Amino acid sequence: MKVLGLGLVLVWALLTSIQIETWASNRTLWTHAARTSPRLARPAINLAASFAEDPQAAALWLHIAITRLPTSPRQAESAVAIRGQLRLLTAFGSPACLHPDVRPYC
């Protein structure tokens, strides 16, 4: 029992050590997400990160998100996230806000 317990704790510690690396930066996070959930679009909603990588794709995604954003409570969290990111982009004078597709929302 002692050996099993200690063994489990050590295995958890090792896996935690690996998992912690995932959260080091947006780059490691998105890389991890793209590897583990390639079909999903959630990484794209981080505009601050995605604009640095591909401004055109990020602007297109934002346009789709804003124009099709439902008002149901289920979408509320996403709406808050997008609004928060737009404020951040505006507050820091991000070049993203100069993009013609994004400017109307900034």
Add this chain to the structure above:
Amino acid sequence: MALTGLLYARTLGYAFVYEDLNDPASMFGRPIDTWPGWNRLLTSASLTLSRLISDVQPWGWHLVSVAAHLVNGALLWCLIGGRWAAVLALGLFLLHPLQVESVAYVSSRPDLLLGTCLLCGLLAVERGRWGLLALAAGAAVLAKESGIVAIPLCVLWAWWRDRVTTVRLAWAGVIFGPIVTVIALRFVDVLALDPAYTSTEVTKAVSLGARVLVPVGLTIDHDWGWITPAVAAFCWLMVAVWGCYALIELRSRFALVFAWCAIALAPRLVTPLLEGLHEHHLYVPLLGLALGVGASHTPERTLWESV
């Protein structure tokens, strides 16, 4: 504890990620209309503390998160007994990879603080300090809206540990019932009992719960496309079996963990949100599991003996 501190010390050099940058008000002191105000007063205070420590440099924000996790570990240690059971329970709570999202991700701070308040409440129950319990339960709601579960969880703990008589439990229901109801009604605009949503979330919860045993596939963006009606039915069956066993062995550790997880996850199941369950939502359920593993032995009685 030392190993946990050592492992998470690396996060002090990490950047803000993802939703950490969503809320300029909390990070940089700029006013926005979505600022939660007194809803998360305790969380706001802790974010202010982080800002006082390192301003907009992430290390101070990570430092507070890691410290909160370690404090929670210390509080948990006060509640459990037995040398090896304590090692296993603390290892599960502090070092399990499911907890990484809660600790390494600054935006999960409310879950850490909810854990702190809840543990304080449990310690208050242990020592019969009912005033302190009310204070801790109130603080839990100010850490996160779902902190409303602190009251029923503390009552559950008090009952499981034989810390209260039936009469006192009834009084607790009379006093705290209306409080819980009033707080719950504040969320009435987002409460929506959607059976399909709840069914999916229960399936996700079982799936994430399975990762406690096999911690693989942890990600910020779960692909739940594999949830078919058949899979959901199987997960419900598992929950039903566990629930029935909990009813039969009412005072067992299995029953404690089942009831704990059901109460802790209830707000997520009735509040339809786009993103559903994630690892950081398991912080409080994992605390219950750790308590189930490491809590001092309580004489086990069946439902029939209790009746």
